[in-house]
Amino acid sequence: MRDNLPPYDSFLLVSFGGPEGPDDVMPYLENVLRGKRVPRERMLEVAQHYQSFGGVSPINEQNRQLMAAIQSEFRQHDVDLPVYWGNRNWKPYFAETLQQMKDDGCRRAIAFFTSMFSCYSGCRQYRENIAEAQAQVGPDAPIVEKVRMGFNHPHFIDTLADSVQQAAKSLASEHVADTLMFTAHSIPNSMADNCDYVLQLNETCRLVAEAAGFETWELVFQSRSGPPQQPWLEPDVCDRIEQKHSESPIGGLVLMPVGFVSDHMEVLYDLDDEAATLCKKLGIPLARAATPGTAPKFVQMIRELVQERIANSDQRSAVGTLGPWHDVCPQDCCLYTPARRPASAGR
Numbered sequence: 248m249r250d251n252l253p254p255y256d257s258f259l260l261v262s263f264g265g266p267e268g269p270d271d272v273m274p275y276l277e278n279v280l281r282g283k284r285v286p287r288e289r290m291l292e293v294a295q296h297y298q299s300f301g302g303v304s305p306i307n308e309q310n311r312q313l314m315a316a317i318q319s320e321f322r323q324h325d326v327d328l329p330v331y332w333g334n335r336n337w338k339p340y341f342a343e344t345l346q347q348m349k350d351d352g353c354r355r356a357i358a359f360f361t362s363m364f365s366c367y368s369g370c371r372q373y374r375e376n377i378a379e380a381q382a383q384v385g386p387d388a389p390i391v392e393k394v395r396m397g398f399n400h401p402h403f404i405d406t407l408a409d410s411v412q413q414a415a416k417s418l419a420s421e422h423v424a425d426t427l428m429f430t431a432h433s434i435p436n437s438m439a440d441n442c443d444y445v446l447q448l449n450e451t452c453r454l455v456a457e458a459a460g461f462e463t464w465e466l467v468f469q470s471r472s473g474p475p476q477q478p479w480l481e482p483d484v485c486d487r488i489e490q491k492h493s494e495s496p497i498g499g500l501v502l503m504p505v506g507f508v509s510d511h512m513e514v515l516y517d518l519d520d521e522a523a524t525l526c527k528k529l530g531i532p533l534a535r536a537a538t539p540g541t542a543p544k545f546v547q548m549i550r551e552l553v554q555e556r557i558a559n560s561d562q563r564s565a566v567g568t569l570g571p572w573h574d575v576c577p578q579d580c581c582l583y584t585p586a587r588r589p590a591s592a593g594r
């Protein structure tokens with residue numbers, strides 16, 4: 248036992264959740280947007296995106312597949328931890344998963360968040376959600392500790408670089424992939440100011456572009472939801488495609504959704520529908536690079552992040568200039584003003 252804590256005895260996949268049918272869409276969006284300054288018209292617009300796919304987001308099924316891949320990876324490498332899954336915005340919610348873990352005798356879990364970059368939504372909000380769920384479950388709720396952010400882990404960089412090369416190759420018979428754009432979820436500037444989201448994204452993009460053999464690249468943003476008067480990260484992906492093409496015609500565009508680990512609705516709608524429609528209109532050949540999903544190197548990264556934490560090892564794989572990210576978030580990590588209650592979970 249280290250620090251008087253019980254040994255790690257379980258793994259928790261921490262994710263966002265998504266609706267599983269038309270009647271789930273509005274309650275899901277109410278959950279997503281609670282406490283966020285987002286106009287009702289935008290909520291209804293996004294509801295239509297989900298309804299156009301039968302009210303089902305692929306994210307839950309993708310997480311079930313990721314869980315199965317993690318279980319298999321753990322088995323092959325003697326990581327003896329049962330795998331659980333909980334979400335912020337849809338079933339299974341964290342409180343029910345933590346209750347199940349407690350009932351199964353789990354006392355201390357290592358968590359992987361399906362967010363590779365630090366910001367309120369992808370780090371602190373999850374830790375707040377888990378702290379709230381622990382309070383609901385009571386004093387014997389399992390302790391939950393997140394692994395470090397993997398944005399510069401070599402297996403993550405390799406996974407994305409393979410995907411970019413694959414996409415570029417799919418254009419190659421007729422066109423030259425001369426433009427590489429990475430997309431990430433836009434966030435309010437006031438959120439970005441309190442975290443390392445943009446710093447980490449730029450580092451990942453630089454490393455992936457280099458590994459994939461691209462000399463130039465751009466980071467752009469998608470899925471903006473704020474009111475027009477509130478500044479959010481820019482440029483928007485569609486605005487930038489249009490602008491760049493008008494300056495100098497794009498011969499072939501590779502779009503890599505660097506900010507997401509699976510092909511969920513924001514990828515399918517905002518890129519495969521909206522951005523693809525724009526490219527078609529402008530005559531730009533487009534290849535959208537796949538997100539990691541259950542790519543073997545991505546799953547290997549998750550397993551290695553867990554193992555380094557269990558071993559409390561000094562060997563922390565990281566490429567680039569930023570070094571391995573912190574295991575334990577500092578007190579002010581990823582704050583989003585106005586100040587919120589302190590987060591204690593996730594250490």
Ligand SMILES: C=CC1=C(C)c2cc3[nH]c(cc4nc(cc5[nH]c(cc1n2)c(C)c5CCC(=O)O)C(CCC(=O)O)=C4C)c(C)c3C=C
Binds near residue numbers: 512
């Ligand atoms: C203020 C910030 C954000 C608002 C408002 C917002 C609205 C919004 N988001 C979704 C669906 C998804 N968002 C996802 C990830 C994501 N969202 C934000 C920020 C806001 N979203 C960030 C910074 C991120 C990336 C980090 C993270 O939390 O994961 C995802 C993917 C989640 C995953 O696990 O992959 C989805 C899906 C909707 C429908 C919405 C409302 C209009």
Ligand SMILES: [Fe+2]
Binds near residue numbers: 470
């Ligand atoms: Fe979002």
Ligand SMILES: [Fe+2]
Binds near residue numbers: 365370580
């Ligand atoms: Fe953080």
